[in-house]
Amino acid sequence: MDSILIKGGMVADGSGAPSAELNVAIKGSRISGLFKPSEASKASMVIDATGMIVCPGFVDIHTHSDLYLLQNPLAESKIRQGVTTELVGNCGGSAAPLIGAAREVLVDSARDLEVNIDWSSIDEYLLRLYNLRTSVNVATLVGAETLRLCVLGTKDVKADPESLRKMNGLLTESMLQGAFGLSSGLIYAPGCYASTEELISLASTSASLGGIYTSHIRGEGGTLVRAVAEAIRIGREARTAVEISHHKACGKPNWGMVNETLKMIERARAEGIDVGFDVYPYTASNTSLDSILPPWARDGGKEAILGRLKNPDERRRIAETFSTRSDEFENTVMEDGWENIVIQGLSHGSNRRFENKSVADIAKELGKDPIETAFDLMVEERLNVSAIFHEISEDDVMTVMRHPLACIGSDGMSESAYGPLSDSATHPRSYGTFPRVLRRYSIEKGLFPLHEAIMKMTSIPAERIGLLDRGMLAKGMAADVVIFDPLKVRDVATFEDSHRYPEGIVSVLVNGAVTIENGQHTKERAGLVLRHTPRVG
Numbered sequence: 001m002d003s004i005l006i007k008g009g010m011v012a013d014g015s016g017a018p019s020a021e022l023n024v025a026i027k028g029s030r031i032s033g034l035f036k037p038s039e040a041s042k043a044s045m046v047i048d049a050t051g052m053i054v055c056p057g058f059v060d061i062h063t064h065s066d067l068y069l070l071q072n073p074l075a076e077s078k079i080r081q082g083v084t085t086e087l088v089g090n091c092g093g094s095a096a097p098l099i100g101a102a103r104e105v106l107v108d109s110a111r112d113l114e115v116n117i118d119w120s121s122i123d124e125y126l127l128r129l130y131n132l133r134t135s136v137n138v139a140t141l142v143g144a145e146t147l148r149l150c151v152l153g154t155k156d157v158k159a160d161p162e163s164l165r166k167m168n169g170l171l172t173e174s175m176l177q178g179a180f181g182l183s184s185g186l187i188y189a190p191g192c193y194a195s196t197e198e199l200i201s202l203a204s205t206s207a208s209l210g211g212i213y214t215s216h217i218r219g220e221g222g223t224l225v226r227a228v229a230e231a232i233r234i235g236r237e238a239r240t241a242v243e244i245s246h247h248k249a250c251g252k253p254n255w256g257m258v259n260e261t262l263k264m265i266e267r268a269r270a271e272g273i274d275v276g277f278d279v280y281p282y283t284a285s286n287t288s289l290d291s292i293l294p295p296w297a298r299d300g301g302k303e304a305i306l307g308r309l310k311n312p313d314e315r316r317r318i319a320e321t322f323s324t325r326s327d328e329f330e331n332t333v334m335e336d337g338w339e340n341i342v343i344q345g346l347s348h349g350s351n352r353r354f355e356n357k358s359v360a361d362i363a364k365e366l367g368k369d370p371i372e373t374a375f376d377l378m379v380e381e382r383l384n385v386s387a388i389f390h391e392i393s394e395d396d397v398m399t400v401m402r403h404p405l406a407c408i409g410s411d412g413m414s415e416s417a418y419g420p421l422s423d424s425a426t427h428p429r430s431y432g433t434f435p436r437v438l439r440r441y442s443i444e445k446g447l448f449p450l451h452e453a454i455m456k457m458t459s460i461p462a463e464r465i466g467l468l469d470r471g472m473l474a475k476g477m478a479a480d481v482v483i484f485d486p487l488k489v490r491d492v493a494t495f496e497d498s499h500r501y502p503e504g505i506v507s508v509l510v511n512g513a514v515t516i517e518n519g520q521h522t523k524e525r526a527g528l529v530l531r532h533t534p535r536v537g
Contacts, residue, residue, distance in 0.1 A: 002027045002043040003512060009049030009483060012451040013473040014056040014458035019451050024054055026479040029511040029526075033475050047514075049483050052506060055454045056473050057084025057480030058434045061278050061461035062214070062245050062409030064088065066095040066140070067106075068421065069414050071113045073134040073525055076416040077431045080501045080521065081491075082457075084480035084510050085137040085530070086414065087465055090245060091216040092145030092185030096125040097170050101301065102149035108302070112347070112384065114420055123177035126529045133525040135515050136414070137480070139465060139532070141214060142174045144184040144202055145191035154301030156193045164198060168205045178531030180465055181211030183245075186218035186227070187291060187330060189298035196230055200237045207240035210535030212464065214243040221251040221330040221391075228261045235273045243464055244277040246411050247400050248392050250285065251335025255393040258400050265405065276464055278409035279400045281436045283392040284495070286411070286427035289343070289385045290378055292332045294321045302383055309379050319371045336391045338363065338370035342495070343377065344425045345386040351377065356425050356496060359387075388427060388495060401437070402447050407460040408437055417499040426498045432491025435502040439490040450486065466532060479512035 004026040011034065012019040025032045025041050035041050060078065066088040069075060078086060089095065098106060098120045107117050119125045122140065129138055147167040152159060159167065171182060182202055185191045203213040213234060217227035228244065235242035244265070249257040268275045290298065290305060297318050298305055308314040322333040333341070339360040346352050354362045354377075363373040377385055400406055412430030415421045434457055442453040462471025469478050482505065489504030508516035513526035 002032055002041065004045045004047060004509070005041055005043035006047045006049050006054055006481065006483065007037070009052045009054035011473060012053055012055045012454045014455055014471050016452055016455040016459070018449070019053065024473060024481065026509070026512050029479055031473060031475055031477050031479050034473060047483070047507060051485065052483045053450060053486050054473070055482050056458040056471050057482050057508065057510065058082045058457040059085045059461040059465070059467065059471050060410050061087050061243070061407055061464060062090050062411050063413065064090060064411070065414040067110050067113050067115050069129065069134050069138060070115045070132065072414060072416045072419065072421055073132050074416070074521060074523065075134055075136040075414040075527070076521065077412070077501065078414045079135045079508055079510070079515055080505060081432065081434045082482040082484065082505050082508055083136060083434060084482070084508065085139065085467065085470055087139050087141065087180070089141035089143055089179070090183050090214060092143045092183055092188060092191040094141060094143035094146045094183070096120065096122045097146065097150055097174055099150040101153040102146050105149055105301075112420070121177060122174040122179050126178055126531065130529045134527040135510060135521070135525050136527045137470070137510065137530050138527060139180050139467070139530040141181050141183040142171055142179045144182055144194060144199065145188060147171060147202065148190050148194060152190070154190050154299070154304070156190065156295065156299040158195065159198045164201055167202060171202055171205050172209065175206065175209045175211055175532065175534050179211070180532040181213060182206040183214045185216040187216060189295060192218070192295045192329075196233065199234050203234050203238035203240045207238055210466065211240070211532065212243055212466065213238065213240045214245055216245045219330045220248055221254050221332065221335045222325060223330060224249055224254060224257050225260060225264070228264055232264065232268045232273060232275060235268065235275055236271075241274040241464070242276070244275065246285070246409065247277040247279055248285070249396050250330070250332070250389070250391040253335060255396055258396045262400070262403055276405050276407070277400070278407045278461070279397065280409060280411050280429050280433055281397060281401065281441055282427070282429055283394050283397060284388050284390045284427070285392065286344075286386060286388050288383070289374065289387045290383050292374070293318060294326070294329050305383060306379060309375050315375060322371060332389065336389055338374075340390040342388040342390065343385060344388060345384065346377075346381060346424065347384065348380050351380060398441065398445070398447055401441060406456060407464065408433065408457045409461070410434075415499065417501065422499050425495070428491065428493035428495060428498045431493035431498065431500060432502050435489050435504065436491035438484070443486065467530065479509055481509040483507040
């Protein structure tokens, strides 16, 4: 007898085929079969999904929950929107390996989350997750920036052959322990100091073990085309599958440029280079405020950066870079404007009143220049301040999202509406990405039918990562299942009120365990640590 029978719903199996009325039978942690309503089937538990859509659990290919899951293993904001699997270790930063500066940087990041860093290797990190037990499945990449921190520290230096050998050795060791590939974050320091040749070397090692290369490319504004070309080159020369993270064109002067980059990707695929991309359904990005600084100003790590911001001459030199375009870095300030850079994550008591206000408005309130305002906030918060950048065109979001190669990634974290994770505002994508695609872009705007939207959230990202038993509803596949009401599903989190769970996600099963029931968390923690099986030889 089956454990669970989901009956009466319209099944969108993740393949992209139109939905059909089928019953889904589950035995233990696996799907035992899909049956027509007329076919008899018995189970210990029956879930009536009449009027609902039944589909695979959503696979979030781009997340930053590495430490957040250790703070809140219930993965509240993700599981409540139907996410059953998260891929962490993105944008060049991963939870391991931790040697030297890599450990120092992660310990600093973990402090506000109240997470104790008691591991060094990918294996130890994954064991920590396994012993803790999370409500979602977790897979990880290895960050190229993390590898650089392990071997070269925070300085802007070229990787010599011996350093590259050490980085490749750590990458190999990490992939043999279960990592799914390599990620890079080429706007962040020290990741931005890596040459294309360094990345090709690392991506080649990852590819030799069957891994993928994902990249927050070197620029998403004026240098977007050149940055995409670099990612394609890495794919070609390293013979690796490439995933361009959160593909977009930032800054109004660059809107529409995605039409050119999408053609570049199509041409690359025609040449046999496996290039794909993910996208989130919002017109604003979110990252650390210090990312606006030119690369040379971030050389040497936190204390060196703060030293420059406190030095009047260095401060003036940094400020001057904001007034001219440069091929060396994305001038976010020039392309977005201070009025479109909104501050979040403030912890200094006197600064808390500036949450969710633009730098321009804060500067006006203080009677200061916006540049000085931004610099002062970075110093007072010791760089631990984030920002929302309202910089993306809605037309571009839809252009990228409707492309057949596109899959959905939140670029968010597993957060919660309580505890330390709710202390400050966040980007609503952590709470609403997947319901927003379903409601706004599929149902309301008709960008694609629901079964195609679901495919972009399930089988496409699962295949990109290399998860062979997830992303589809079929016999023998893992029983990760979402049941949602197509009349009620919607995101409700906003930039002004971000810690709000979505509506219309009725039930979520993870490895056959009911984790969301009637829209509420059951406190079940049946998620698995997913380890990549390396291809050797």
